[in-house]
Amino acid sequence: MAKPNEIPFVSLTRQFQALEVELTQVFLDVGRSGVYILGESVDQFEQAIAEYCGAKFAISVANGSDALFLCLKAMGVGPGDEVITAANSFIASTWVIVATGAKPVLVDVCSDLNIDPLEVEKAISSKTKVIIPVHLAGRSAAMDDINAISEKAGLYVLEDAAQAIGARYHGKPIGSLGSAAGFSLHPLKNLGVYGDGGFITTSDEILANKLRLLRNHGLRTRNDCEIWGYNSRLDTIQAAFALVKLKHLDTWNERCRQIAKYYRESLVDYVDVPKDQKWEQNVYHNFVITTSLRDELQIYLREAGIGSAIHYPIPIHLQPAAKDLGYKVGSFPKAEELACTMLSLPIYPELLDSEVERVVTKVKEFYV
Numbered sequence: 062m063a064k065p066n067e068i069p070f071v072s073l074t075r076q077f078q079a080l081e082v083e084l085t086q087v088f089l090d091v092g093r094s095g096v097y098i099l100g101e102s103v104d105q106f107e108q109a110i111a112e113y114c115g116a117k118f119a120i121s122v123a124n125g126s127d128a129l130f131l132c133l134k135a136m137g138v139g140p141g142d143e144v145i146t147a148a149n150s151f152i153a154s155t156w157v158i159v160a161t162g163a164k165p166v167l168v169d170v171c172s173d174l175n176i177d178p179l180e181v182e183k184a185i186s187s188k189t190k191v192i193i194p195v196h197l198a199g200r201s202a203a204m205d206d207i208n209a210i211s212e213k214a215g216l217y218v219l220e221d222a223a224q225a226i227g228a229r230y231h232g233k234p235i236g237s238l239g240s241a242a243g244f245s246l247h248p249l250k251n252l253g254v255y256g257d258g259g260f261i262t263t264s265d266e267i268l269a270n271k272l273r274l275l276r277n278h279g280l281r282t283r284n285d286c287e288i289w290g291y292n293s294r295l296d297t298i299q300a301a302f303a304l305v306k307l308k309h310l311d312t313w314n315e316r317c318r319q320i321a322k323y324y325r326e327s328l329v330d331y332v333d334v335p336k337d338q339k340w341e342q343n344v345y346h347n348f349v350i351t352t353s354l355r356d357e358l359q360i361y362l363r364e365a366g367i368g369s370a371i372h373y374p375i376p377i378h379l380q381p382a383a384k385d386l387g388y389k390v391g392s393f394p395k396a397e398e399l400a401c402t403m404l405s406l407p408i409y410p411e412l413l414d415s416e417v418e419r420v421v422t423k424v425k426e427f428y429v
């Protein structure tokens with residue numbers, strides 16, 4: 062619990078309090094229905110979210126990592142294959158590749174934090190099957206370039222959209238830009254539930270049919286197991302909660318954009334701030350500034366009662382788990398530089414104007 066006058070990096074309870082009555086009703090409705098796995102709420106959520114993301118199909122699953130993993134399985138990825146992804150991301154973007162038995166091929170990122178298409182092109186080999194661009198911090202990767210590269214090479218593109226629900230690129234929603242997309246409904250995401258959750262969007266009917274089998278033991282019907290599968294379903298109660306929250310998502314994302322605009326305009330002379338391109342609509346899952354005095358600034362803010370976070374302090378190739386992949390310090394210079402300079406400031410719809418103002422004042426104060 063935050064102390065009075067503290068500005069937490071994130072506060073989930075503020076939003077819960079605002080929705081408490083609606084959520085309680087949903088809990089009662091699902092509880093009284095007696096259906097706790099799949100069923101109507103899951104169907105309704107999948108329909109609504111497919112439409113929201115501009116895709117023909119949505120398949121809900123147990124979490125965002127499974128969304129990516131099951132897509133790779135549906136795309137036929139396995140031992141002997143390579144999958145390209147960004148060195149600067151949450152670790153799940155890479156472990157899902159390892160979990161299929163394929164080899165992750167990491168590439169460097171650009172200053173927008175997202176995968177560098179030129180590096181993607183260089184990393185393609187005869188074993189490459191999929192490219193996973195991550196829309197980090199709520200901002201689209203350079204999908205036109207990535208899709209052009211994948212088309213030329215005949216590869217799948219799997220959007221890691223865990224952090225970017227509601228974002229757009231050239232007017233098109235994230236989740237409609239590749240062969241499929243994996244989203245997370247983790248409580249910290251812009252659309253988060255009250256536990257783990259995730260979903261996949263795709264307009265490829267073959268992938269969609271396979272994914273529905275894979276998330277439910279491979280069962281076509283109650284007794285017919287068509288392929289070996291997994292148990293990775295979104296809980297019915299979480300789907301019902303997600304439906305309630307989906308109605309508010311655009312308003313929440315708009316509020317985050319408003320806060321981001323204020324941060325950007327106020328802090329541009331002090332730190333490097335994200336500058337949106339005219340073709341993108343960022344949803345600011347995080348507002349990431351970069352500064353060479355990152356650690357000192359973070360301590361200064363902490364002492365002033367302001368929370369901040371680093372996404373991510375260790376690039377994936379330098380994680381102990383990645384030892385076997387053969388990368389070293391210097392393999393991905395931009396990702397390594399960002400790991401030492403990035404700082405995420407508080408950004409969530411419930412943040413008060415007075416709190417945003419105090420964050421700005423304290424950052425400025427640090428530099429004078």
Ligand SMILES: Cc1ncc(COP(=O)(O)O)c(C=O)c1O
Nearest residue numbers: 124125126151153154223245247
């Ligand atoms: C970029 C990225 N990919 C994948 C995931 C995995 O999602 P989940 O935590 O729901 O498994 C996350 C969530 O933290 C993420 O941020």
